[in-house]
Amino acid sequence: xxxxxxxxxDGKLNRATWETIAAAQQLxxxxxxxxxxxxxxxxxxxxxKELAAAEVKEVVTVENPALEPYTPDGFTAALQAAxxxxxATHVLLxxxxxxxxxxxxxxxxxxxxxxxDVTGIRSAGADTAFVRPMFQGKLTxxxxxxxxxxxxxxxxxxxxxxxQAAKGASPAPMRALTVAVDAAAIxxxxxxxxxxxxxxVDLSQAERIVSVGRGIKEQANIALAQKLAEALxxxxxxxRPICDAGWLxxxxxxxxxxxxxAPKLYLALGISGAIQHLVGMKGASTIVAxxxxxxxxxxxxxxxxxxxxxFEIVPAIIEAVxx
Amino acid sequence: xxxxxCIKQVPTREWQPRLNDTRTxxxxxxxxxxxxxxxxxxxxxxxxxxxxxxGEVVVCSAGPARVAQVIREALARGADRAIHVxxxxxxxADAFVTSGALAAAMKxxxxxxxxxxxxxxxxxxAQVGVVLAERLGxxxxxxxxxxxxxxxxxxxxxxxxxxxxxxxxxxxxxxxxIQSGINQLRYATLKGIMAxxxxxxxxxxPSAAVAPTQKIVSLxxxxxxxxxxxxxxxxxxxxxxxVRKLRDEARVIS
Numbered sequence: 001x002x003x004x005x006x007x008x009x010d011g012k013l014n015r016a017t018w019e020t021i022a023a024a025q026q027l028x029x030x031x032x033x034x035x036x037x038x039x040x041x042x043x044x045x046x047x048x049k050e051l052a053a054a055e056v057k058e059v060v061t062v063e064n065p066a067l068e069p070y071t072p073d074g075f076t077a078a079l080q081a082a083x084x085x086x087x088a089t090h091v092l093l094x095x096x097x098x099x100x101x102x103x104x105x106x107x108x109x110x111x112x113x114x115x116x117d118v119t120g121i122r123s124a125g126a127d128t129a130f131v132r133p134m135f136q137g138k139l140t141x142x143x144x145x146x147x148x149x150x151x152x153x154x155x156x157x158x159x160x161x162x163x164q165a166a167k168g169a170s171p172a173p174m175r176a177l178t179v180a181v182d183a184a185a186i187x188x189x190x191x192x193x194x195x196x197x198x199x200x201v202d203l204s205q206a207e208r209i210v211s212v213g214r215g216i217k218e219q220a221n222i223a224l225a226q227k228l229a230e231a232l233x234x235x236x237x238x239x240r241p242i243c244d245a246g247w248l249x250x251x252x253x254x255x256x257x258x259x260x261x262a263p264k265l266y267l268a269l270g271i272s273g274a275i276q277h278l279v280g281m282k283g284a285s286t287i288v289a290x291x292x293x294x295x296x297x298x299x300x301x302x303x304x305x306x307x308x309x310x311f312e313i314v315p316a317i318i319e320a321v322x323x
Numbered sequence: 324x325x326x327x328x329c330i331k332q333v334p335t336r337e338w339q340p341r342l343n344d345t346r347t348x349x350x351x352x353x354x355x356x357x358x359x360x361x362x363x364x365x366x367x368x369x370x371x372x373x374x375x376x377x378g379e380v381v382v383c384s385a386g387p388a389r390v391a392q393v394i395r396e397a398l399a400r401g402a403d404r405a406i407h408v409x410x411x412x413x414x415x416a417d418a419f420v421t422s423g424a425l426a427a428a429m430k431x432x433x434x435x436x437x438x439x440x441x442x443x444x445x446x447x448x449a450q451v452g453v454v455l456a457e458r459l460g461x462x463x464x465x466x467x468x469x470x471x472x473x474x475x476x477x478x479x480x481x482x483x484x485x486x487x488x489x490x491x492x493x494x495x496x497x498x499x500x501i502q503s504g505i506n507q508l509r510y511a512t513l514k515g516i517m518a519x520x521x522x523x524x525x526x527x528x529p530s531a532a533v534a535p536t537q538k539i540v541s542l543x544x545x546x547x548x549x550x551x552x553x554x555x556x557x558x559x560x561x562x563x564x565x566v567r568k569l570r571d572e573a574r575v576i577s
Contacts, residue, residue: 072453072463097484100441101465104418104453113536114418116448124540134542135349136444138340142541147534187462191490193483208575214336232576244504250486257482257502265575272336275447286573288565289551295339300545304568305553306561316562321576 002028003088003150004056005079006039007096008047009070016094016155018162021054023155024092025166026121030128033089036060037172040078042068048174055166059174060086066181072102073186079106081179088150095154107152113145114152117275119159132156136274137297157256157279201235201251208234208265211254211281212242215270215291215310219247225269228314231321234265239277255280270310273298290314324378324472327429328369328402329439329451330362331421332386332393336444340544347539348415358393361440365501367508368470369438370401376472379403381432385424387411391524398519399511405524406432416535418450423533425451426458434496436477441466441500449500456498463498464491468505 004024007014017037024035034057039048042065052059062082066074079102083091093099095117107114120131122142129142130153145151203209210229216222222236229236236252243253254261255277266284271277273289273296281287282301289302290310299305306313334340334354341350358366369380382397384390385408394405408424416424429437437459442449456463468488469480478492482502511519552568554561569576 097466097482100449101453101481104450105457105463107450108419108422108454108457114450115537116450127540129540133545134446135334135338135340136336136447137545139342139349139542140545141539141543144538144540146536146538187493188464189492190481191492193487193489195486196488240503256484258486260485265569265573286569286575288569293337294553297545299551299553301549302551303549303573304565305551306565307553308558308561312558313562316558317566319559320563320566 001086001088002031002033002035002090002092003083003086004035004037005091005093006037006047006051007094007098008039008041008044011043011046013047013050014094014096015162016096016157017051018054018165019157019160020092020094020155021051021056022160022162022164023121025055027090027092027128030121030123031089036086038062038079038082038086040067040075040082049171052171052174053167054172055168056172059172061174061176062179063176064179064181066183066186069190070098071186071188071190072105073188074181075102076106076109077181077185078179080109082177083110083150085177091150091152093152093154095156099154103152103154111147112150112152113147114154115143115145116154117156118153119156133275136272137278138295156275158282196250203235203237203252203254203259203261206235206261206263208232209237209254209261209263209284210234210267210269211237211239211271212248212269213239213271213277214241216242219245221311222247224311224314228267228269228318231318232265232267234267237261239271239274268298268302269314271298272296273301324372324376324435325381325433326369326372326378327381327383327432327434327437328362328366328397329383329425329437329455330366330393330397331359331384331440331443331445332356332390333359333443333445342542346542348542351414356389356392358396359440359443359445361442361501361503363440363508364503364505365438365440366397366400366402367506368501370509371506372436372470372472378435381406381434383425383429384408385416385421385428385529386413394524395519396511398522399515400509401515404522406527407524408527408529410529413529417446417537418448418454419536420533422451422454422458424529426455427530428527430459436472436495437461437498438501441502452498452500459498461496461498462493463500464493465500466502467499468502470499
């Protein structure tokens with residue numbers, strides 16, 4: 001039995017769950033195991049109905065008032081019970097911040113392997129190997145989980161496409177699984193989520209973006225990138241380290257912890273292309289990378305690349321655009 | 324407040340990967356190493372908490388002998404002493420093995436707070452902090468951007484996705500994984516470097532080995548998803564050609 005753990009907040013499905021279902025369907029084809037989607041939370045019937053459209057064996061709701069709001073203690077207790085009850089061989093999850101908060105605890109409590117940030121599945125002899133980035137995307141590893149089942153696997157956001165998930169001819173059957181969760185044993189007391197500041201800049205609507213990374217070296221050099229952005233009619237954005245350093249405001253950050261963008265043109269200046277950044281921009285139609293390191297992972301997603309010193313190249317581009 | 328900060332030594336950002344003969348790990352001897360960046364932020368946060376509340380900061384690291392370099396650096400920045408779980412096999416250990424080694428060495432210390440980075444820049448599991456919390460029987464919170472601690476109460480700001488945050492309260496002792504950018508890092512002073520030489524590094528041999536849960540069967544340079552047109556020539560030539568392609572081929576600028 002392959003389990004997919006769905007993610008929802010306030011009764012709204014996280015779309016990454018569909019990506020995980022697509023991955024589960026590929027794994028099911030290789031291992032010929034049925035797929036069950038598990039929806040933990042409280043008040044998740046709407047989400048469960050939505051997921052029943054998938055080509056899966058069944059959708060199981062695991063509802064308990066103690067699961068709302070989300071806590072790692074609550075989810076670990078509930079999912080340990082559900083996974084044991086459903087006799088899972090694999091437990092698949094989207095590699096979201098919430099998954100990262102509880103999945104290692106759950107896997108550790110059950111003493112089972114957990115492979116994170118997986119981007120693909122391939123056979124390795126008699127085994128199934130999971131493909132994952134290593135060393136900031138400079139290398140890729142095929143990894144085989146060790147020890148008894150179930151094996152936990154989390155999938156990188158965007159590695160599978162939500163629309164790849166096969167839909168069933170008719171809705172999958174739904175049922176409720178009752179698990180005991182001791183609310184008094186939950187140690188974490190979460191407060192309601194909030195947004196730090198209203199996002200004044202909506203980069204998701206920008207047609208062109210010039211984005212800067214560590215290669216810009218110092219704050220004073222941001223002005224050069226800004227000049228290029230002006231010349232191209234682009235918004236300026238940055239990778240996380242630049243915003244961490246306060247060189248550009250946090251609202252200009254592209255990546256998993258910032259905004260997800262899909263402009264016509266994304267020009268990456270001195271950005272090496274860590275996964276956390278690529279997740280936020282690989283949907284751009286045309287990607288240009290300028291970087292001194294020819295092996296930088298950003299070149300793997302770029303349509304056009306220039307290997308060299310951005311401090312020479314950027315002024316030359318500004319000049320060429322004006323002509 | 325007695326604070327532990329777990330740090331890892333990872334290859335530098337400039338390191339060009341080279342594989343070992345079996346293509347299952349890197350050639351360690353060719354790599355240069357530095358402190359994992361998110362762990363550096365966890366160290367800084369530990370030092371700030373100590374400055375505010377008193378107590379001590381203990382650096383904990385599980386790895387081969389070379390890890391002593393980042394331990395010394397952490398001591399030079401202001402940590403008080405260190406625990407080094409030393410074993411060559413820990414260089415490529417999975418998250419369960421690393422957490423198991425750390426938990427065994429840290430168990431008797433009774434730390435009020437354990438901090439570490441949210442993930443490492445080498446294997447990038449994003450698991451060690453949370454698994455460590457489970458092994459130590461402590462509550463935890465991940466991807467933390469602010470820490471408020473007083474007495475036995477802890478309130479932390481957890482980063483959610485897409486610019487959302489959430490405060491979470493929990494009792495101490497607890498384990499936190501720290502997000503990069505939570506604070507501004509300090510550098511070691513000459514005085515700090517000198518003082519570090521006298522600070523205690525307790526070496527620990529890993530006790531009962533935890534069984535690995537992951538096996539790398541193949542390590543390789545990623546296959547390109549896209550065909551990248553690399554534009555050569557001088558800066559001026561490359562710039563001119565790029566602008567031409569963006570205008571005429573991609574049609575994304577006017």
